[in-house]
Amino acid sequence: MAASGVALHSPLYDPKRSGTPSALEILARVKAEVIPAENFLTDYGVAFNTAGYRTLLAWNERYRVRPVWAADFESLNVTLPCCGFTAPSADETKNCGCGHHKALYGLAKQLLTDGYSLTETQAEIGRWAAYMYPREALIVEMERRALTDPAINRALQEVKEKGEC
Numbered sequence: 001m002a003a004s005g006v007a008l009h010s011p012l013y014d015p016k017r018s019g020t021p022s023a024l025e026i027l028a029r030v031k032a033e034v035i036p037a038e039n040f041l042t043d044y045g046v047a048f049n050t051a052g053y054r055t056l057l058a059w060n061e062r063y064r065v066r067p068v069w070a071a072d073f074e075s076l077n078v079t080l081p082c083c084g085f086t087a088p089s090a091d092e093t094k095n096c097g098c099g100h101h102k103a104l105y106g107l108a109k110q111l112l113t114d115g116y117s118l119t120e121t122q123a124e125i126g127r128w129a130a131y132m133y134p135r136e137a138l139i140v141e142m143e144r145r146a147l148t149d150p151a152i153n154r155a156l157q158e159v160k161e162k163g164e165c
Helices: 023-034 049-060 067-076 099-113 117-134 136-146 150-162
Strands: none
Touching: 023 067, 023 136, 023 150, 067 099, 067 117, 099 117, 117 136, 136 150
């Protein structure tokens, strides 16, 4: 039941290509790895687009938290850059009521109902959060990778100086 995904780490350097990639090329490659493409269809039948978002909202309305997976539901990280809310509650009256969070709850309810693991469900929440907040997700990922990759660190600094990120 593994959710479809994009590679999180692909080589930044193509051995068949001469030279070092530019900062914008590195940025574009990381973006392609981290942000789901518009209309990309998931293994659970929902595409990353407005209709897919609406489906997640509908799932939130359709499903209630089941005792069998309530602990998994409550351990999910649903942090978004728009607010400080981090973890859903099985008592849904305590949850953030914004649309983006409701969509993530719907996603989690559907996947947990379908038998997806906690890890798989969390990964999909991360992908949808990146889709909903691509700029923020890209900055976080570039900064994370810059800690261990000098080429990405150089690219990140260059892009920040140019105002692209």
